[in-house]
Amino acid sequence: MSANKVTVIGLGPMGEAMVNAYLDNGYLVTVWNRTRARADAVAARGAIVAPTVEAALSAGELIVLSLTDYAAADAILAQAPPSAVEGKVVVNLSSDTPGTVRAAAARLAAHGAVQLTGGVQVPPPGIGTPGASTYYSGPEDVVEKHRATLEVLTGIDYLGEDPGLAALFYQIGMDMFWTGLLSYLHAQAVAEANGISAQRLLPIALKTMDFGYFLEFYAPRISEGNHEGDVDKISMGEASIRHVIDTVEESGVDSSLPAAVHGIFARGMEAGLGADSLTSLLKVLRRQ
Ligand code: NDP
Known part of the structure; x- marks a missing residue:
């Protein structure tokens, strides 16, 4: 069932904690990371390691990005054809400036994808714990559609439609x-x-x-x-x-x-x- 599927790209301390929270909640999790070896621990727990970025994007509708910044996201998405994001919801939980985040949302929209921007308010051990929260901005109906999946990670502090708001x-x-x-x-x-x-x-x-x-x-x-x-x-x-x-x-x-x-x-x-x-x-x- 698509509701129980999620792709996580980026397996730093934060991305790994997110994958573990999804696995703990019975999700089918597909992962991709630039340094493949960093996926070993979550693969041992049942995460599927996609061989390519394109395969990671095609695994489901919801794509969570947990990267150092948006330049890393651009570098990763550039490895797949632009059409690979069509129809996807890209939840970018990476840090960057409001202006950079807005430009990324516009580029994704041009390729038929929706970006939700998130600013996580807890360190990795806080993921999946009560009281944790994340600032979100972007289309409210998309946040609501994916609320249950997003809430596996943290509570939702929704700020508004402007994708830059959560980054701000x-x-x-x-x-x-x-x-x-x-x-x-x-x-x-x-x-x-x-x-x-x-x-x-x-x-x-x-x-x-x-x-x-x-x-x-x-x-x-x-x-x-x-x-x-x-x-x-x-x-x-x-x-x-x-x-x-x-x-x-x-x-x-x-x-x-x-x-x-x-x-x-x-x-x-x-x-x-x-x-x-x-x-x-x-x-x-x-x-x-
Ligand atoms: P990291 O900086 O450790 O994230 C590293 C991830 O980004 C790795 O998957 C790394 O891949 C990837 N990456 C970096 N540069 C590139 C690139 N050029 N191309 C491809 N992949 C790249 O951060 P965290 O995991 O700690 O955090 C992720 C995000 O969450 C950050 O934006 C951070 O600001 C935010 N955040 C972090 C918190 C924390 O306490 N850690 C708290 C709240 C928010 P590789 O493994 O190959 O190096």
């Missing part, structure tokens, strides 16, 4: 994720340089990185355009980050990350925003 929300999330996580690693390097272990820092890191209070405080003020320096001032932040950089240097740790943060505060000061709140740095970031 995903990249906004990654903007917070990478800078936030790197700030944790940087703090850990300073801690280690001073003999403080990761376990010792953990409760402090958890408390410090719990930004919920600040987000709820600042979001309405940003919406109102209220950047009043009644609670915090850029001048205070700029001095504080200088103290951080000095502490980092004293500890013998690389200070390029706090230096980049300081650079943004310094531009706020140069723009005459010293007496305003941190949120007025949006004017610097927007390049106003």
Whole structure:
């Protein structure tokens, strides 16, 4: 039955977790991966390894792509004739920019295929677990038609018809994720340089990185355009980050990350925003 068939192209950690989730749920899974040996583990569990990209595409209607980026998807799809995607639903769960994703959706549409864009919100061990979710965008009726199959992987957070939307929300999330996580690693390097272990820092890191209070405080003020320096001032932040950089240097740790943060505060000061709140740095970031 076609409802229980799926093709997965891309067997990195994420694609492999997806194949395993489908196998666990009794799906007939066809796979293809550039490096054939990476398919061995899922083949041993019953996945069918397609000999060619064309064979992988012809195995069913729903094609899941889990690749490093859309250039990888292009390189793979170019190995099959363009007509091989006709009538297919290509669920691209690879990371890329909204513009790249929209262009890919248009190219697929020109060959009679529909693209659903997805931005997975969990790491590979989260696939198939309750509470996991993925941003999706593209035609809503196609999402609904394949809801059961998509939900084997994660819940569906549907954002709208524009194929770029899921990529946009995903990249906004990654903007917070990478800078936030790197700030944790940087703090850990300073801690280690001073003999403080990761376990010792953990409760402090958890408390410090719990930004919920600040987000709820600042979001309405940003919406109102209220950047009043009644609670915090850029001048205070700029001095504080200088103290951080000095502490980092004293500890013998690389200070390029706090230096980049300081650079943004310094531009706020140069723009005459010293007496305003941190949120007025949006004017610097927007390049106003
Ligand atoms: P990887 O970067 O490890 O994915 C590698 C896959 O892409 C492999 O199948 C690899 O093939 C293939 N690939 C890369 N370049 C090419 C190319 N030029 N031609 C053909 N195939 C290529 O990523 P993950 O598996 O970790 O993740 C997949 C996607 O999911 C990424 O876009 C990632 O951003 C996203 N994601 C990942 C999360 C994670 O925690 N891992 C969390 C949320 C989203 P080969 O085996 O031959 O190298």
